[in-house]
Amino acid sequence: xxxxxxxxxxxxxxxxxxxxxxxxxxxxxxxxxxxxxxxxxxxxxxxxxxxxxxxxxxxxxxxxxxxxxxxxxxxxxxxxxxxxxxxxxxxxxxxxxxxxxxxxxxxxxxxxxxxxxxxxxxxxxxxxxxxxxxxxxxxxxxxxxxxxxxxxxxxxxxxxxxxxxxxxxxxxxxxxxxxxxxxxxxxxxxxxxxxxxxxxxxxxxxxxxxxxxxxxxxxxxxxxxxxxxxxxxxxxxxxxxxxxxxxxxxxxxxxxxxxxxxxxxxxxxxxxxxxxxxxxxxxxxxxxxxxxxxxxxxxxxxxxxxxxxxxxxxxxxxxxxxxxxxxxxxxxxxxxxxxxxxxxxxxxxxxxxxxxxxxxxxxxxxxxxxxxxxxxxxxxxxxxxxxxxxxxxxxxxxxx
Amino acid sequence: xxxxxxxxxxxxxxxxxxxxxxxxxxxxxxxxxxxxxxxxxxxxxxxxxxxxxxxxxxxxxxxxxxxxxxxxxxxxxxxxxxxxxxxxxxxxxxxxxxxxxxxxxxxxxxxxxxxxxxxxxxxxxxxxxxxxxxxxxxxxxxxxxxxxxxxxxxxxxxxxxxxxxxxxxxxxxxxxxxxxxxxxxxxxxxxxxxxxxxxxxxxxxxxxxxxxxxxxxxxxxxxxxxxxxxxxxxxxxxxxxxxxxxxxxxxxxxxxxxxxxxxxxxxxxxxxxxxxxxxxxxxxxxxxxxxxxxxxxxxxxxxxxxxxxxxxxxxxxxxxxxxxxxxxxxxxxxxxxxxxxxxxxxxxxxxxxxxxxxxxxxxxxxxxxxxxxxxxxxxxxxxxxxxxxxxxxxxxxxxx
Numbered sequence: 001x002x003x004x005x006x007x008x009x010x011x012x013x014x015x016x017x018x019x020x021x022x023x024x025x026x027x028x029x030x031x032x033x034x035x036x037x038x039x040x041x042x043x044x045x046x047x048x049x050x051x052x053x054x055x056x057x058x059x060x061x062x063x064x065x066x067x068x069x070x071x072x073x074x075x076x077x078x079x080x081x082x083x084x085x086x087x088x089x090x091x092x093x094x095x096x097x098x099x100x101x102x103x104x105x106x107x108x109x110x111x112x113x114x115x116x117x118x119x120x121x122x123x124x125x126x127x128x129x130x131x132x133x134x135x136x137x138x139x140x141x142x143x144x145x146x147x148x149x150x151x152x153x154x155x156x157x158x159x160x161x162x163x164x165x166x167x168x169x170x171x172x173x174x175x176x177x178x179x180x181x182x183x184x185x186x187x188x189x190x191x192x193x194x195x196x197x198x199x200x201x202x203x204x205x206x207x208x209x210x211x212x213x214x215x216x217x218x219x220x221x222x223x224x225x226x227x228x229x230x231x232x233x234x235x236x237x238x239x240x241x242x243x244x245x246x247x248x249x250x251x252x253x254x255x256x257x258x259x260x261x262x263x264x265x266x267x268x269x270x271x272x273x274x275x276x277x278x279x280x281x282x283x284x285x286x287x288x289x290x291x292x293x294x295x296x297x298x299x300x301x302x303x304x305x306x307x308x309x310x311x312x313x314x315x316x317x318x319x320x321x322x323x324x325x326x327x328x329x330x331x332x333x334x335x336x337x338x339x340x341x342x343x344x345x346x347x348x349x350x351x352x353x354x355x356x357x358x359x360x361x362x363x364x365x366x367x368x369x370x371x372x373x374x375x376x377x378x379x380x381x382x383x384x385x386x387x388x389x390x391x392x393x394x395x396x397x398x399x400x
Numbered sequence: 401x402x403x404x405x406x407x408x409x410x411x412x413x414x415x416x417x418x419x420x421x422x423x424x425x426x427x428x429x430x431x432x433x434x435x436x437x438x439x440x441x442x443x444x445x446x447x448x449x450x451x452x453x454x455x456x457x458x459x460x461x462x463x464x465x466x467x468x469x470x471x472x473x474x475x476x477x478x479x480x481x482x483x484x485x486x487x488x489x490x491x492x493x494x495x496x497x498x499x500x501x502x503x504x505x506x507x508x509x510x511x512x513x514x515x516x517x518x519x520x521x522x523x524x525x526x527x528x529x530x531x532x533x534x535x536x537x538x539x540x541x542x543x544x545x546x547x548x549x550x551x552x553x554x555x556x557x558x559x560x561x562x563x564x565x566x567x568x569x570x571x572x573x574x575x576x577x578x579x580x581x582x583x584x585x586x587x588x589x590x591x592x593x594x595x596x597x598x599x600x601x602x603x604x605x606x607x608x609x610x611x612x613x614x615x616x617x618x619x620x621x622x623x624x625x626x627x628x629x630x631x632x633x634x635x636x637x638x639x640x641x642x643x644x645x646x647x648x649x650x651x652x653x654x655x656x657x658x659x660x661x662x663x664x665x666x667x668x669x670x671x672x673x674x675x676x677x678x679x680x681x682x683x684x685x686x687x688x689x690x691x692x693x694x695x696x697x698x699x700x701x702x703x704x705x706x707x708x709x710x711x712x713x714x715x716x717x718x719x720x721x722x723x724x725x726x727x728x729x730x731x732x733x734x735x736x737x738x739x740x741x742x743x744x745x746x747x748x749x750x751x752x753x754x755x756x757x758x759x760x761x762x763x764x765x766x767x768x769x770x771x772x773x774x775x776x777x778x779x780x781x782x783x784x785x786x787x788x789x790x791x792x793x794x795x796x797x798x799x800x
Contacts, residue, residue, distance in 0.1 A: 112552055139570075140629055146634055148637055149548070153512045154720050168543060168544055175543050199556075199563070226718065232540070233546075233632075233635070234546055235635020241718060242720050271568065271577050315641075317566060318566060318638040320638070320641045
């Protein structure tokens with residue numbers, strides 16, 4: 001029990017404690033979120049646990065990420081105590097900052113960024129839309145988690161404005177250049193690697209939590225017309241590389257243990273390196289996607305076919321190393337219902353079936369000025385709720 | 401004229417001066433190559449040009465890359481003087497180290513790595529091999545330089561052993577797991593970004609040399625069977641991500657100005673942002689690919705359809721930023737003749753037409769223990785020759 005006054009269902013109570021990097025006119029640095037406040041960690045640790053303070057110094061969470069599971073546990077335990085025990089209240093309470101006075105920075109240095117495609121509902125919807133005469137899922141889809149590398153240099157923190165990209169698109173026989181006419185969102189969950197691996201040594205599915213620090217929400221902004229023209233044969237490039245937004249707060253895996261659920265039945269049976277029956281990291285997260293404040297959909301992460309542990313095992317099975325700061329996204333999370341899809345491509349069926357907002361306006365893709373927000377919650381211990389912090393972004397007009 | 405004794409046709413004479421990071425038992429750090437020797441730059445600058453020394457300190461070339469064209473010119477001029485003027489000889493000569501006593505380190509911190517597909521001969525060969533019933537080039541190919549992001553964390557320096565990757569492949573109706581049976585090389589030229597760009601601000605084709613520092617040779621090791629099974633619809637992933645090798649020495653663009661030649665005739669006419677008729681960065685480089693010392697092919701870089709300046713313009717036209725340390729590869733360089741192709745996929749026509757080595761042995765793809773080396777030369781001023789340093793690697797058996 002914390003000495004702070006929080007609603008019982010606050011998704012950022014003492015059971016969550018996500019890490020981020022905050023900036024105010026008075027201070028910058030690593031922090032933990034509790035309710036609608038942030039606790040700057042370096043000043044707290046300097047006073048109460050000076051031997052841990054060096055891990056929490058600096059303008060990113062990079063040191064904490066690289067320090068590994070024992071350090072992660074020690075710091076989570078310390079922060080929990082500071083916010084629970086009256087003994088520490090006189091030190092901690094004066095340090096707390098209101099979130100409304102804070103801007104969020106990118107919380108870690110992104111090394112490699114990989115995006116997967118692990119929702120069967122999403123992949124099948126995309127197949128039906130783009131390749132209506134073929135099987136919805138490609139033949140490899142149920143054998144491996146399909147993924148590709150994205151641009152780590154354009155991963156930005158929640159709240160960053162997203163400029164509508166220019167690019168080439170095909171219209172009939174013509175190749176046109178200009179602002180994308182089909183700007184989309186993709187609601188995903190991202191996973192942040194803390195402890196890397198050596199080249200030649202794959203990460204087993206059951207070693208997931210020895211390497212991965214935590215989860216963020218991720219919006220894989222997509223320009224569908226640019227992507228459609230460029231992606232054969234080498235995959236998405238400029239249709240995605242202009243920006244990827246992530247939550248400013250990383251919810252540690254330690255907060256998500258109650259959200260673990262069994263994986264789906266998989267047929268054909270996955271190869272041994274993808275067999276996670278002994279240790280599933282399928283997570284019962286429910287996402288909410290909002291456009292200008294209005295709820296569009298509630299994608300269920302528990303419906304994913306491949307789990308993040310399988311993604312990391314696949315990513316490294318060829319001997320590729322992973323590094324502290326690697327980020328991988330799940331791919332768009334879509335459930336089986338229209339109110340559960342994680343992209344406007346699906347919600348508007350490629351623009352052919354506009355959806356209606358509460359003000360009666362029909363919409364398909366994103367317009368300049370639109371604000372997109374994705375949030376998520378999961379079950380926590382003793383009926384509590386765990387949050388993954390919002391990722392948001394608003395659309396700026398294209399550059400001339 | 402340098403006071404060192406070098407053969408007139410030495411590709412690493414005073415006209416070239418590539419930069420790298422060397423390691424010996426006695427020292428580590430930034431260096432310039434001259435002939436078969438290396439000049440450690442920090443000790444030289446500390447004595448002769450102390451105001452420049454900070455740019456040459458540290459275990460990578462990162463500071464030099466980020467410093468921009470004026471600093472690049474100043475340092476190249478200084479090094480040229482040190483190696484030319486008798487005045488500086490007493491300081492410089494004792495610092496020189498034999499390359500045989502040196503191991504090379506990765507010369508810079510790789511930010512994002514992108515690989516293009518810019519040789520029409522290569523792309524058409526791959527099309528004929530993989531999609532024999534379709535047009536050899538995809539419909540978008542002559543409209544834009546196709547590219548995709550690769551794994552920056554597995555870019556390694558020349559000389560690093562390459563472990564044969566494990567992975568999934570399709571054989572008939574079966575999905576198998578194990579060491580790739582079709583390990584290939586791809587002979588490419590890589591370009592290293594020094595000065596980054598801001599999000600939302602594309603880099604124009606004629607701004608290429610204000611951003612790019614220099615060129616390396618790049619071997620984009622490829623597991624063809626893994627790649628063939630995984631790459632539809634999101635592109636190459638584990639078939640490439642296990643390793644990419646680059647030269648230990650970066651040849652600066654300043655050494656390649658005599659190698660600039662007109663680009664090819666392009667039809668259809670490229671969009672304005674790809675129009676390079678005022679300033680072509682097509683380069684007259686001739687690559688040489690060797691297997692266990694035996695010359696396999698001589699790919700002509702001047703035959704590329706898209707130039708590196710067009711690649712960078714395309715990469716950023718959607719508003720994506722580039723960063724100091726970004727690396728982009730040209731894609732496999734292949735000429736129109738069999739003796740000019742840059743991959744074994746092409747040389748052996750996907751294994752269907754084995755090639756003969758001088759010892760009479762037939763070969764298709766790479767075997768454990770094979771050593772692959774790629775070198776390149778270009779015309780320099782006054783009949784001299786400019787080199788891009790070798791990228792080599794040898795194949796280690798797959799992990800069990």
